[in-house]
Amino acid sequence: MLTGSGQHPIGNPMNFMRIFSALRKKLSCAAALGGLAFLALSPVGDAQVLDSKFLPPTEAFRVEATAEGADRLRVDFLVTPGYYLYRHRMSFTIDAGEGAVVAATLGAPDIPAGEEKEDEFFGLQQVFHQAVSVTIPVSRAPGGALEIPLVVGLQGCADAGLCYPPEKRRLKVVLPAASGTATAGPPPSATAAGATGGFVSEQDRLAALIRDGRLPLVLATFFGLGLLLAFTPCVLPMVPILSGIIAGQGSTVTTKRAFTLSLAYVLGMAVTNTLAGIAAAAAGQQVQALFQKPWIIVLFALFFVVMALSMFGLFTIQVPAALQSRLADASNRRRAGTLGGVAAMGALSALIVSACVAPPLFAALAVIAQTGDLVRGGSVLFAMSLGMGVPLLAVGASAGRLLPTAGAWMETVKKIFGVLLLAVAVWMLARILPERATLALWAVPALLGAGVLWGLRAATAAGWAARIAGLLLGAWGLTMLVGAALGGRDPLSPIPQLAREVQGLEFRAVKGTDGLDRELAAAAAAGRPVMLDFYADWCVSCKEMERYTFTDEAVKRSLAGAVLLKADVTANDAADQALLQRFGIFGPPTIAFWSADGTERTQYRVVGFMKAAEFAAIATQATRSQPDNAGSTPGSTP
Numbered sequence: 001m002l003t004g005s006g007q008h009p010i011g012n013p014m015n016f017m018r019i020f021s022a023l024r025k026k027l028s029c030a031a032a033l034g035g036l037a038f039l040a041l042s043p044v045g046d047a048q049v050l051d052s053k054f055l056p057p058t059e060a061f062r063v064e065a066t067a068e069g070a071d072r073l074r075v076d077f078l079v080t081p082g083y084y085l086y087r088h089r090m091s092f093t094i095d096a097g098e099g100a101v102v103a104a105t106l107g108a109p110d111i112p113a114g115e116e117k118e119d120e121f122f123g124l125q126q127v128f129h130q131a132v133s134v135t136i137p138v139s140r141a142p143g144g145a146l147e148i149p150l151v152v153g154l155q156g157c158a159d160a161g162l163c164y165p166p167e168k169r170r171l172k173v174v175l176p177a178a179s180g181t182a183t184a185g186p187p188p189s190a191t192a193a194g195a196t197g198g199f200v201s202e203q204d205r206l207a208a209l210i211r212d213g214r215l216p217l218v219l220a221t222f223f224g225l226g227l228l229l230a231f232t233p234c235v236l237p238m239v240p241i242l243s244g245i246i247a248g249q250g251s252t253v254t255t256k257r258a259f260t261l262s263l264a265y266v267l268g269m270a271v272t273n274t275l276a277g278i279a280a281a282a283a284g285q286q287v288q289a290l291f292q293k294p295w296i297i298v299l300f301a302l303f304f305v306v307m308a309l310s311m312f313g314l315f316t317i318q319v320p321a322a323l324q325s326r327l328a329d330a331s332n333r334r335r336a337g338t339l340g341g342v343a344a345m346g347a348l349s350a351l352i353v354s355a356c357v358a359p360p361l362f363a364a365l366a367v368i369a370q371t372g373d374l375v376r377g378g379s380v381l382f383a384m385s386l387g388m389g390v391p392l393l394a395v396g397a398s399a400g401r402l403l404p405t406a407g408a409w410m411e412t413v414k415k416i417f418g419v420l421l422l423a424v425a426v427w428m429l430a431r432i433l434p435e436r437a438t439l440a441l442w443a444v445p446a447l448l449g450a451g452v453l454w455g456l457r458a459a460t461a462a463g464w465a466a467r468i469a470g471l472l473l474g475a476w477g478l479t480m481l482v483g484a485a486l487g488g489r490d491p492l493s494p495i496p497q498l499a500r501e502v503q504g505l506e507f508r509a510v511k512g513t514d515g516l517d518r519e520l521a522a523a524a525a526a527g528r529p530v531m532l533d534f535y536a537d538w539c540v541s542c543k544e545m546e547r548y549t550f551t552d553e554a555v556k557r558s559l560a561g562a563v564l565l566k567a568d569v570t571a572n573d574a575a576d577q578a579l580l581q582r583f584g585i586f587g588p589p590t591i592a593f594w595s596a597d598g599t600e601r602t603q604y605r606v607v608g609f610m611k612a613a614e615f616a617a618i619a620t621q622a623t624r625s626q627p628d629n630a631g632s633t634p635g636s637t638p
Helices: 013-023 027-043 046-050 188-196 202-212 215-230 239-249 255-283 287-291 293-313 321-327 331-352 359-371 375-389 389-403 408-429 433-454 461-485 512-526 538-547 553-558 574-582 614-624
Strands: 062-069 074-078 083-086 091-095 105-106 116-119 123-128 132-140 146-154 154-156 168-177 509-511 529-534 565-570 590-592
Touching: 013 168, 013 433, 027 509, 062 168, 074 083, 074 168, 091 105, 132 202, 202 215, 202 359, 202 375, 215 359, 215 389, 239 255, 239 293, 239 331, 239 389, 239 408, 255 331, 255 375, 255 389, 293 331, 293 408, 359 375, 375 389, 389 512, 408 433, 433 461, 509 512, 512 529, 512 565, 512 574, 512 590, 538 614, 553 614
Parallel strands: 509 565, 529 565
Antiparallel strands: 062 074, 074 132, 083 123, 083 154, 091 146, 105 132, 116 123, 146 168, 529 590
16 A cells, blocks of 8 residues: 555555446446545545546536526536436526525426436436536516526536536526516426326415416415315314403303404404415515424413413403503493404414415415515415404304303303313413323313313203213313323323324434435435425424324335435424425425435425325325426425
8 A cells, every 4th residue: 555645545546447447347336426435535636537537527517507588597518528417317406505595496497308328327318428408497576687596416427437426516697687577487396297297286286376367266266275274273273262252251242242353363363374474485484483482382372271261260351450440431442452452362373373384375375485476475365364264253253142141151151162272272282292291281171171061050951961071071081191191192092002003104304405415315326216204393284194194004005115204394493494495395294205316206295284095196106216207306496
């Protein structure tokens, strides 16, 4: 071994390259790339490599990027004779660096067909031995000149027998000013799939409807979708919140007053959802995630506990006596103040209680982000929020008739709503507490509810039914306490020894963009598809996916050969935000797929909860060996 000054232990680079060329016929592609990576990290400099018969990759493959108008750019690959580039390894993304945001997204690149080549390692591939140009549409809002920090992925080989490792080149392209309407086309996944007659995800279909449909039809459609979302676990907790507010008004509440309070609550929720959605789309972040900090969750849960205790008559929440006398002559002002407080409660509920992403919401946010059309996107968000509020308005409209106006029944109804408010508090704390502790907490509203129902008079059929329900509820509460002591975690199956053990999918955790890139590169080298699950502890639909979808045998079979990754974005820190922004994702639950060649299959993204049978069918298509559209870009934003 040579150890003289300036001499690498391997010896002359020419000797190493001869050895490397001889071994490559016997080694796998991964081993060959590993040897080259060792050479690249060793003290051998570029000058020494130039002495060999192989050029450095920066000279073998030159990349240039130029603007072709305000909404299109061109990337030119200049290939030195004797070398070639792989078509399937070309990728194009925007990456401004951690914490930075670029108000533009790339569409599907137009990559020309290459020459067919039987590759020793990858099989039949399309390659380029000569220069090739790729055009890429850019979705952006109208405005001045925009600098695009472009990251171009590529990999090539030399005909003489050397395969370079995959690499990324960072370029900057300045697009000229864009005027008039936003220069945005359909989402790339929808475009690509539509051109080939392939699968188009629900969120992409809805995004196309928002962008291209007639506004009255779009608003009516999303109002109906909002009505359906009102019955999901993310929105249903608002019903006992509003009911508790109405019941707290006392026995003198009228139908008109109850409906007015409900309308104030719904409008507060709708306006907040709209403004938060616009802000999230413009900033590339999920605003609701900012309100899922543990201390905020605890404070809000304590607020519901205080409201519940007031319903039980332990104390009365009212204006201090000193202020009551001053406001006695200003009843209208006091009434307006009450409505303002209810609207504020609706706004807080929208941010804290309903922290879920569903396909309609994702579609609206994506259109705002891609086109910059705040009026159209905001109108859709407002219509959807009003649809979500219809059951709440029904509660208000019926309260004057369903709630007794006097007598002991009114006190019983208030106590029942107190129990429901305690259940909402436990539901919120379940996001941050261990499952075993949460199971014990669920016993509290169950036992209190049993006591309230048992206290009703049994002289009528309704009274007897209430008492029987109270007995069942009490038995369930005691069972949950016993189950928590035995190590149980599921309120629906409290006793772990009696529960059927169901094994879900086993994921590998990833953090940030660098961690994901390493896993994707390893999976592509092994020829395995990838599924990435964006998860958060405060995401109710994420836990639904874990319990009801990922435990299904058909789902497990559909993902048998895939690498399963999970990005936990609960902390919503800089690394989490950068990862979400890279893929244009507004929050969990979102699931992305990559095919075995490392190409992200954006048209198969799953947003929101999906039942097992439907998810298994999508996962099977998304992870098959050949992508629907060879022009899709790995890691590109939608």
